[in-house]
Amino acid sequence: MIKVENIRKRFGEEEILKGITTVFEKGKTNLIIGQSGSGKTVLLKCLLGLFKPEEGRIYYEENAIQDMDEEQQRELREDIGMLFQGGALFDSMTIEENIMFPLRMFTKQRKSEMLSRVNEVLARVNLEGVNKKYPAEISGGMQKRVSIARAIVNNPKYLFCDEPNSGLDPKTATVIDNLIQEITHEYNITTVVVSHDMNSVMEIGENIVFLKHGKLVWQGSNHDIFKTDNEDVTDFVYSSDLFKKIREVQLKEE
Structure with missing residues (x-):
């Protein structure tokens, strides 16, 4: 909290x-x-x-x-774990090295322990087997998942x-x-x-x-936001075409 x-x-x-x-x-x-x-x-x-x-x-x-x-x-x-807007992966490091970076910075674990943890978090984000690839060799969505893995590697x-x-x-x-x-x-x-x-x-x-x-x-x-009569919120939310359609459906159901 x-x-x-x-x-x-x-x-x-x-x-x-x-x-x-x-x-x-x-x-x-x-x-x-x-x-x-x-x-x-x-x-x-x-x-x-x-x-x-x-x-x-x-x-x-x-x-x-x-x-x-x-x-x-x-x-x-x-x-604290941090997921940056652009991912902020180090281009010169492999995926494994990127994720291991916080462990090297904040812990005194042996390399075998760090590697085990890296593999755990890669599995958690469904990216087994990419350890030796570089960020440029994977898609933007995969890079973001690697960034999440790095953000949680220290159990924040x-x-x-x-x-x-x-x-x-x-x-x-x-x-x-x-x-x-x-x-x-x-x-x-x-x-x-x-x-x-x-x-x-x-x-x-x-x-x-x-x-x-x-x-x-x-x-x-997210349930309350569709029911609020706060004009600042409704103006912001329903400026999206998607949300206008959602609201139309909700009103029909009501």
Whole structure:
């Protein structure tokens, strides 16, 4: 669980986050959505400790980041898995070496132990046998699955995903969404996903935080989002042709 209390973040005179208070729940896929410029990425970077808010506090379980010393912050980083927007695989490393990288950084395991763990997570994302390939030799969807494998190789308590479906076709994006949700439930992780993809909202949005102009204006599940009368949310959601059709079907059924 990650708790955010009254977070405010400024850059110069511009206030980007304006007093956000929320909880990202353990064992659920928590989505942060909103239009460009709403503060999604800034909030994510505050959660990761990359940006320091001017006001407010961020708690991992009961421990505030602001109160942690360097050793505690290092221990927290070991508990965090990160899935970057572009995958961020090292082109010069094999798939095996890419996934092993966090193990080399944060553990003192023998190579045989690390290799065993690499094979475990590759099997979990259905990519057995690609160990010696390089990222350029596999598809974009496979690269994203490798990135997920790397993100979970250290058994993180917290998983952060920045636009995980960026650049993927709809079918592959659904595969990635489902994999993220399955892993979240299977390992009881607190997963936070920044997304603009309404398909992701519909598929895996168990706890959705909607931002507008740096404020949290709505929070609920993917079931609640179709029932809300919040105009900011409905304007955003139903701007998609797909969701207009879904809404038409729902209204007919009602």
